Amino acid sequence: MITVKAPGKLYIAGEYAVLEPGHPAILVALDRFITVTVFEAENQGTINSQQYAETDFHWRRQGDQMVFDNRDNPFHYILEGIRVVEMLALEQDRPLRIYDLNINSELEDQGGRKFGLGSSAAVTVATVKALSEFYQLELSRLDIFKLAAIAHFNIQGNGSLGDIAASVFGGWLAFSTFDKDWLRTVLKNDSLTQVLASEWPGLKIEILHVPAELELLIGWTGSPASTSRLVDKITIAKFAKKDQYHEFLRQSRNCVQSIIAGIRSQNLAAVKSGIRENRAILRQLGAFSGVNIETPELKQLCQIAENYGGAAKFSGAGGGDCGIVITDRYVDQARLISEWGRQQIATLPLAVFDASEAIV
Template sequence: MITSKAPGKLFIAGEYAVIEPGFPAILVAVDQFITVCLEKSTEKGSISTYNNEPIFWTRNNDKLTIEGHTNRLSYILSAINIVERYARELGRNLLYFDLRVSSDLVTQDGVKYGLGSSAAVTVGTIESLLKFYDIEITLDKLFKLSSLANILINDKGSCSDIAACVYGGWIAYTSFDRKWVLDKLNSTTISELLSLEWPNLSIESLIPPKKLNLVIGWTGLPSSTTNLVDKIRDRKEKKSLIYNRFLNDSKKCLEKMINAFKSNDIDEIKKQIQINRGLLVKTGNELGVKIETPQLKELCDIALKYNGSAKPSGAGGGDCGIAIFNREYDLALLIEEWNESGIIYLPLKVYNRIGFN
């Protein structure tokens, strides 16, 4: 049996702006995982996710034919289609397999923490299939194949969560030109597309200051990233001055934050976290999108009270917030006050990738 794990992720800063090619964000991979298990089968295959009953599939002229409703399998099916198109280019014969997905990124009741489960499912599925078809894996290849599968489902996403899942640790990321990539996908082979430089794409590993402590709180309320991003996109044309100012201010903030990582300056990182929070809240209010809910505001304000720096992580509207502290600071009072406010402390650690599991 082949097994692959892909980590969850959290945004540190740069949300919304990173959707536009060339605008930076900082993300981190965390030690909660999607696990994908894949085993060869004969005559038909199956896909099962999160304790749901398996859905069976067959092939018709190498094309995967599936029984039943497939909406919840959209990212998995897109991943399969991309890898198998690539496998055929390399002369591989397509096979049947059973694929199972389990997750640490949801509660026992199936509620998502907001740690990027769609990205992790995509990356884990593609890594398992590359192993299954005995295709060499590199980080660049895994990222690009996963991004192709992702943008065929949602061409508005930045694929920053894919980058965090693939590379692990702390990363600075700028998104590629998705239109260019999709045009190339329709006009050339995947093998050729993988060999090309993608316009605007940048993925850089960051080393945090040794005394930096990342603390994560969860509101218990899931949010819809796609819905919130769509609202911003729908309104940016009518309020282009506001949106363009936000993009430029976010870029300046992120460039300062990235430099602060490189110079081991925790105080500057904390300062830019607060600036980024302010930009997101202000722009959300101006565009009529509630990014910082009352509970996320409380999460951040409590962290500030204890000398931290905090902001919502990701699209906002629920899910998680992140806080940055100096490592020597005792977090007991913070966690206690978060709990009293209905905010759940998540004892997650940064996940650094070592090879392919």
């Protein structure tokens, strides 16, 4: 039996611009996890998840192929994670085996509503990591990132894959994405072994060490959002309003770089100032693209936090889900949280999952 965990994530700054190579974002990994367990099986394997308890998913081998009934398949990210790991296993002359895969997620509430913590990325990372161990593939964390990024990108077709990096490396990260056209090309022409060994153009992952006095507060509006749909809408604006979009990219890059510099120099005031600036830049993106990025609920979440001295913005694609607040000992968190509660904004009891403790 093999058991691994992968943490969820939240974006701190740099959303949407991070879709373009060379434009950084800042993310954190959080102490809520998806757990994947692999058991050796005979003849027929299963995939089970507490989140899809009504789905009875069985599969078998036909040569090196997994065979299943796609009509009952809610496990697209998991199956693609399996596929890429087994491709690599075959390249390394590992015989393919049959197994049961059990998945448990802490990234939803008891009713199954997602918090926007990157569940599809975390389950992809956990699946890739678990099966890499199952097949005794000796992979670095960067290899795990690359394999999971390939699997996730093959399914979603857009996104920066920063959430994959957060689930793999943990802690606070600065992340810049890679050239997706390059990846599509090499996947058609090279083996996975070659792709993993390659330098990925544009990819940058840096572990950050934030000021000791910095505290992170997370609020949830209770309204889930679809990241891929929002990204698709912004992509339309990218081509329809090129000049405004390029100005957005320039402003975002400069802003996020200033936040990263503030973190490196342990300057909390610079970090808070940069968070506020990034919120304004993203609101401008929403305005000229006609996309409802900062919903009234997220606006209220941010305004309440600012009233108490926190630096706030929505996290991720917006349109619902979470907002983040950078606070310190001068912020009255108790009153802030109480005011959130009166406005039906839930405070998520989450902490940053430290990179030094990372278990993926």
